[in-house]
Amino acid sequence: MNAIAPSLTLVVVAGFLIAAGVYLLLERALTRLLLGIVLASNGVATLYLVVSGPAKGAPFVGARPTEEMSDPLPQAMVLTAIVIALASVAFVLSLAYRQWRITGSDDVPDDAEDDLIKRLAERDEVSSTYDPDTQSTTTADEEDATA
Amino acid sequence: MTMANLLPLPVLLPLLGAALTLVARHKPRTQVAISLTVLAASLGVAIALMWGTHDQGPIVLWLGAWTEPLGIALVADRLSALMLLISSFVILVVLVFAIGQGVADGDEDSPLSIYFPTYLVLSAGVSNAFLAGDLFNLFVSFEMLLFASFVLLTLGGSGSRIRAGTTYVIVSMVSSFLFLVAIAGIYAATGTVNMAQLSLRLPDIDPTVSLALQLMLLTVFGIKAAVFPMSAWLPDSYPSAPVPVSAVFAGLLTKVGVYAIVRTQFLLFPESPLHTLLMVAGLLTMLIGILGAVAQPGIKRMLSFTLVSHIGYMLFGIGVASELGLSAAIFYIAHHIIVQTALFLISGLIERVGGSTVINRLGGLAATSPILAILFFVPAMNLAGIPPFSGFIGKVGLVQAGVTDGGAVAWTLVVGSVVTSLLTLYAVAKTWSYAFWRPRAEEGSDQTFEIPMLTPNFGRLSDAIGAVVAHERPATPISPPAASQQVDRPMPPLMLGAASAVVVFSIGLSVFAGPLFSYTDAAAQQMITRDAYVKAVLPQEVP
Numbered sequence: 001m002n003a004i005a006p007s008l009t010l011v012v013v014a015g016f017l018i019a020a021g022v023y024l025l026l027e028r029a030l031t032r033l034l035l036g037i038v039l040a041s042n043g044v045a046t047l048y049l050v051v052s053g054p055a056k057g058a059p060f061v062g063a064r065p066t067e068e069m070s071d072p073l074p075q076a077m078v079l080t081a082i083v084i085a086l087a088s089v090a091f092v093l094s095l096a097y098r099q100w101r102i103t104g105s106d107d108v109p110d111d112a113e114d115d116l117i118k119r120l121a122e123r124d125e126v127s128s129t130y131d132p133d134t135q136s137t138t139t140a141d142e143e144d145a146t147a
Numbered sequence: 148m149t150m151a152n153l154l155p156l157p158v159l160l161p162l163l164g165a166a167l168t169l170v171a172r173h174k175p176r177t178q179v180a181i182s183l184t185v186l187a188a189s190l191g192v193a194i195a196l197m198w199g200t201h202d203q204g205p206i207v208l209w210l211g212a213w214t215e216p217l218g219i220a221l222v223a224d225r226l227s228a229l230m231l232l233i234s235s236f237v238i239l240v241v242l243v244f245a246i247g248q249g250v251a252d253g254d255e256d257s258p259l260s261i262y263f264p265t266y267l268v269l270s271a272g273v274s275n276a277f278l279a280g281d282l283f284n285l286f287v288s289f290e291m292l293l294f295a296s297f298v299l300l301t302l303g304g305s306g307s308r309i310r311a312g313t314t315y316v317i318v319s320m321v322s323s324f325l326f327l328v329a330i331a332g333i334y335a336a337t338g339t340v341n342m343a344q345l346s347l348r349l350p351d352i353d354p355t356v357s358l359a360l361q362l363m364l365l366t367v368f369g370i371k372a373a374v375f376p377m378s379a380w381l382p383d384s385y386p387s388a389p390v391p392v393s394a395v396f397a398g399l400l401t402k403v404g405v406y407a408i409v410r411t412q413f414l415l416f417p418e419s420p421l422h423t424l425l426m427v428a429g430l431l432t433m434l435i436g437i438l439g440a441v442a443q444p445g446i447k448r449m450l451s452f453t454l455v456s457h458i459g460y461m462l463f464g465i466g467v468a469s470e471l472g473l474s475a476a477i478f479y480i481a482h483h484i485i486v487q488t489a490l491f492l493i494s495g496l497i498e499r500v501g502g503s504t505v506i507n508r509l510g511g512l513a514a515t516s517p518i519l520a521i522l523f524f525v526p527a528m529n530l531a532g533i534p535p536f537s538g539f540i541g542k543v544g545l546v547q548a549g550v551t552d553g554g555a556v557a558w559t560l561v562v563g564s565v566v567t568s569l570l571t572l573y574a575v576a577k578t579w580s581y582a583f584w585r586p587r588a589e590e591g592s593d594q595t596f597e598i599p600m601l602t603p604n605f606g607r608l609s610d611a612i613g614a615v616v617a618h619e620r621p622a623t624p625i626s627p628p629a630a631s632q633q634v635d636r637p638m639p640p641l642m643l644g645a646a647s648a649v650v651v652f653s654i655g656l657s658v659f660a661g662p663l664f665s666y667t668d669a670a671a672q673q674m675i676t677r678d679a680y681v682k683a684v685l686p687q688e689v690p
Contacts (some may be wrong), residue, residue, distance in 0.1 A: 003466045006335070025317065033313075037320055044324050046556050047331045074334060076591075081327055084290050088320055091297055093537055095313055109306075111383060 010050045017043030028098035030106040037092060041085035048078035149483070150199040151208040154221040156192045157231060157274035160185045164266040172260035179246055181261045186242055186270060190235040197228040201666070205673075205683035207280070215687060216344060220280030224680055225670035226477060227277040230406055233481050234277065236652065237398045237488050238270045240634060240645050244492055245391035247641025261298065269295035281341040282333065285407060286326050289371065291480055293319045296400060299392045300384060307387050315384040318377075322370035336360065343684035346414050346677060357469035361416045365408065365425075372404030374462060375432035378455045382562045383441060385454075386447035390495030391449065395455050398488035402480050405461045405485030412465060413473065423467050427460030433567040440574045446504040446582070447496045449574055450487070453530060456567055457483055460545055463560050467548045474671035475544030478664055482529075482537040482656055489526040490651040493519070496638055497582060506578055511673045518643070520583050525650050526646045527579060529657070530571035537656040542568060544664070 021040025024032050034053040052074035096106045103109060156554060164185030171177040183572055199206055206222040223231070245262070271294030279285040299321075301312035332339055335354050337348040366377070373381040381401070385393045412419060436456025444448040461483070464476025494504055500516050515522040531534035542564060546567045549561040656663060673679055682689045 019323075025321065031315065033317055037317075040321075042322050044331070045328045047328060051331045052337045073340075073423070074331070077330070077334075077340075080283075080287065084323070087294060088316075088323075091294070092316060094311060095301065095316065098301075098304050099309050102304075102309060109310050111310070 394491035426466035433459030498571035
């Protein structure tokens with residue numbers, strides 16, 4: 001356990017990186033999402049530096065007294081996390097490339113189902129068992145009247 | 148050889164298989180043989196482990212022979228052994244289905260060499276998640292199964308799959324970041340990530356910190372399990388995948404999230420103030436999920452929404468937090484894995500026989516294929532909770548737990564679960580009657596039937612339906628090319644056999660519900676008392 005107070009600088013850096021990453025993750029273009037993933041994952045990795053406490057000697061058994069060693073466990077974890085983040089970046093990059101090959105841009109397209117619901121709302125359609133209100137002046141009625 | 152040495156096998160065997168199938172990527176037959184052997188062996192190991200844990204309590208293995216609290220522990224207790232057994236079975240059967248589909252479509256030369264290795268990695272990730280004894284290992288197993296699922300979901304790289312895959316990938320990555328932040332927080336607060344050690348140390352830390360950590364973990368697992376406010380990604384992404392892929396996703400991946408919720412809630416935070424929150428989330432998940440299902444014209448989308456909805460039942464049991472509730476929740480997880488997988492596989496068969504999974508385009512399947520009708524009917528009624536099937540028994544267990552709890556929220560959940568059950572019946576019965584019993588559409592006629600659904604009249608919207616059809620049926624190597632008319636292709640015996648095996652297994656769960664319920668009672672008791680688990684992992688720290 002770390003009795004020593006955590007480094008404020010590292011916490012601020014981590015917070016800033018994650019905030020910037022989340023902002024980019026809210027974008028629509030895949031390349032920006034990719035940058036968001038890079039920033040956020042680096043921010044999370046920085047958090048592990050906070051957790052491992054101040055830098056000390058390499059933790060080899062018998063090389064130095066235990067108090068002078070760094071905590072190796074967060075470092076092992078963050079290494080794993082960095083490798084996984086690398087793989088994520090590679091995968092999202094390939095997704096973005098594929099998207100660009102298919103649609104000519106790397107924006108995430110709309111969902112077909114959302115489209116359907118939107119069209120229904122625009123047409124203001126009702127169930128076939130519904131008794132239509134003749135007084136209303138929706139666009140669907142106008143279309144029916146002109147047809 | 149002791150039982151403990153079997154523990155890594157369900158993870159190592161599929162990983163080894165993945166390596167071998169990658170090497171043999173130009174020899175599809177060898178790939179099939181390796182995958183089948185490896186997964187059958189994992190199933191055997193899972194059976195042995197289930198017998199072992201039932202016989203001698205939790206089994207623990209410290210990997211690499213590190214001294215006790217330092218290394219990585221694999222733990223199998225009753226709950227993990229049951230999950231492992233069911234998941235191994237599902238993974239094996241779905242593989243058989245996928246092989247049947249590939250062989251029938253003459254895909255032996257198409258570039259699907261990546262399917263088997265990825266599928267095996269997915270299997271290793273799922274097994275590892277059930278066996279993980281520490282949070283970081285759980286994180287790693289999530290990443291294993293997620294990356295495998297990314298590849299499987301975007302298989303073939305068609306436009307709709309890339310679109311669905313993007314949502315899925317980004318949502319999963321955000322949850323992974325949050326998981327890492329939670330693990331960093333837990334390590335900073337307690338100095339360990341081993342779950343047994345955490346269960347001893349977490350009561351000593353500041354309750355506010357503990358609550359924050361618990362909320363973070365719940366959010367992470369809630370995203371994986373598709374709990375209501377975080378469930379929107381699921382019905383969007385699963386239906387666009389190839390059938391064998393979405394079947395195994397629907398059956399297993401969300402349940403891994405639910406398993407993680409059970410494990411962390413009961414082992415790490417037994418005195419949780421969040422039980423009411425879980426119950427409310429369960430209620431909303433049930434109702435909003437099933438309302439989505441009722442409105443769907445596509446069978447696969449409808450099934451995805453019922454999947455979300457029925458996650459709510461499991462949260463109900465977890466939120467009640469009594470032994471009875473947890474036992475019923477575990478029973479429900481086992482039942483739901485099997486039934487959901489069966490329904491997705493059968494939707495694949497319907498797609499094959501009927502040429503579509505949109506119910507407006509289907510009809511007369513009962514005459515075309517009576518076997519398919521029976522195969523659909525049994526799990527559909529099981530899902531809706533009609534007696535005597537296991538879905539009914541699980542729901543009765545949950546309702547009983549809710550009534551015993553007696554609180555206002557619990558009673559609301561009891562009512563909500565019954566309403567959800569009825570709406571599920573409505574959704575599947577609609578599919579049943581339209582796809583199987585309606586007279587079949589004439590060849591070449593454009594739109595045939597006015598369907599009174601809760602959604603408005605789809606009959607006048609054939610263009611929009613076309614968009615959904617295209618979305619549900621992307622042309623890819625693994626599923627047959629789109630055909631707009633009924634095609635009446637015969638069902639390949641392997642696909643039919645695999646789907647029947649899952650349906651028969653689900654009937655088996657109903658027949659042997661008594662023994663299974665006494666097993667889940669024991670599992671729930673083991674989870675709630677925690678002693679056996681902690682003592683097995685850390686014999687020196689616990690008196």
